[in-house]
Amino acid sequence: MxxxxxxxxxxxxxxxxxxxxxxxxxxxxxxxxxxxxxxxxxxxxxxxxxxxxxxxxxxxxxxxxxxxxxxxxxxxxxxxxxxxxxxxxxxxxxxxxxxxxxxxxxxxxxxxxxxxxxxxxxxxxxxxxxxxxxxxxxxxxxxxxxxxxxxxxxxxxxxxxxxxxxxxxxxxxxxxxxxxxxxxxxxxxxxxxxxxxxxxxxxxxxxxxxxxxxxxxxxxxxxKLGRKRLTVALSTPINVLPQMLTRYDLAIEDGGRQLVYSYNTQDERTGIGSLLADLNREGIPVKDLDTEQSSLEDIFVSLVEEAR
Ligand SMILES: Nc1ncnc2c1ncn2[C@@H]1O[C@H](COP(=O)(O)OP(=O)(O)OP(=O)(O)O)[C@@H](O)[C@H]1O
Ligand SMILES: [Mg+2]
Known part of the structure; x- marks a missing residue:
């Protein structure tokens, strides 16, 4: 048609x-x-x-x-x-x-x-x-x-x-x-x-x-656009991720004072609950949490990079 x-x-x-x-x-x-x-x-x-x-x-x-x-x-x-x-x-x-x-x-x-x-x-x-x-x-x-x-x-x-x-x-x-x-x-x-x-x-x-x-x-x-970042501020800095946490998409930032977790808001399970439980199990105390939507700008940047 x-x-x-x-x-x-x-x-x-x-x-x-x-x-x-x-x-x-x-x-x-x-x-x-x-x-x-x-x-x-x-x-x-x-x-x-x-x-x-x-x-x-x-x-x-x-x-x-x-x-x-x-x-x-x-x-x-x-x-x-x-x-x-x-x-x-x-x-x-x-x-x-x-x-x-x-x-x-x-x-x-x-x-x-x-x-x-x-x-x-x-x-x-x-x-x-x-x-x-x-x-x-x-x-x-x-x-x-x-x-x-x-x-x-x-x-x-x-x-x-x-x-x-x-x-x-x-x-x-x-x-x-x-x-x-x-x-x-x-x-x-x-x-x-x-x-x-x-x-x-x-x-x-x-x-x-x-x-x-x-x-x-x-x-x-x-x-594709539904990605968010969860920033976990830690009471005590860490240098390396414990083995148990390597299955998460995690980055250590700010000299070990925070962990940044990327997840998809559209997924059935975001993994946040189990991540926090695992941090607790590993004895890593959490000071604060913050989430942030990928901005349009981030998305454009990633789309442009993908297009290359
Ligand atoms: N008559 C014109 N002469 C020269 N450049 C122009 C003219 N009209 C638009 N542009 C330029 O073309 C580009 C695209 O402008 P356009 O108005 O299409 O953007 P837009 O996506 O509608 O933006 P906005 O969200 O601000 O409305 C801009 O860099 C603008 O400066
Ligand atoms: Mg316009």
Missing amino acids: QHAISVNKLTKTYDGGFTALQEVNLDIENGEILALLGPNGAGKTTLISIICGLVTPTTGSVTVRGNDIIRDYRAARQLIGLVPQELYVETFETVWATVNYSRGLFGKKPDPALCEKILRDLSLWDKKDSRILTLSGGMKRRVMIAKALAHEPQILFLDEPTAGVDVELRKEMWQLVRGLRDRGVTIILTTHYIEEAEEIADRVGVINHGRLLLVEEKAELMR
Whole structure:
């Protein structure tokens, strides 16, 4: 079956000579939620902007349901709704006028019932006559989503949809996104947060320095990313590990004053219980414990090293 989006060997070098995307290949399936995970400057917005026809690629190609984004621009763009990272909304207009106008931009007939449904789904109905100027940041972001949905796109891009959105609203946003997916809309969103990708996505693509490092089913990726470090501070320093403890993935650090244990949070048994019991059995007194999630940065570093 035709992919929702197919990105082939896409490279982007901006006018100053900076290469923001390098040979990106990516197929996005119909009806999935794909999260693009990556730090600031990774190339997420550049990728989305190219697919949406806002930035021209340097080399490579992109098709949207088989339509080339340059040759068949109108057909490709018609299928897409975009909620950009930067908020820019016509501040003096009302919510209602803005959303209806967005639909008109795509040459679609007015459909007040649809626009009402979109605003209700986004908890914006009671604000329909408000000027956008008077809304809060979170509300403005929801207006952007309403605008993007007004022409009934089959593919929706959300570039950092939860930036500046409170926890409650974030939950509502995910509910909305799932609802759209259940109605067959393909969704691509960007985020800096592993937790967010974990919460919402079916698949996750990790992007850094313009390269797509991997794209995987969420469950598989979480297994890889789920590593944590347990630091065990010791009351008395040790130089060598007793034989009994060599079966654990342990490192002696800080001149023997601490043991660092790596484990996977996704495993049925993390081994922490038996490690502490064994330390006790060996007569090694524990002063303090501390756990730490592998940071996104650590993960990128290990993924990049693996890729070499
Ligand atoms: N118009 C431009 N001209 C030159 N360089 C640009 C331009 N737009 C983006 N870049 C550079 O390309 C790189 C990727 O930027 P991009 O906005 O795609 O990153 P991002 O992954 O969306 O980051 P963030 O998480 O901060 O939104 C950055 O180094 C950025 O400075
Ligand atoms: Mg961005």
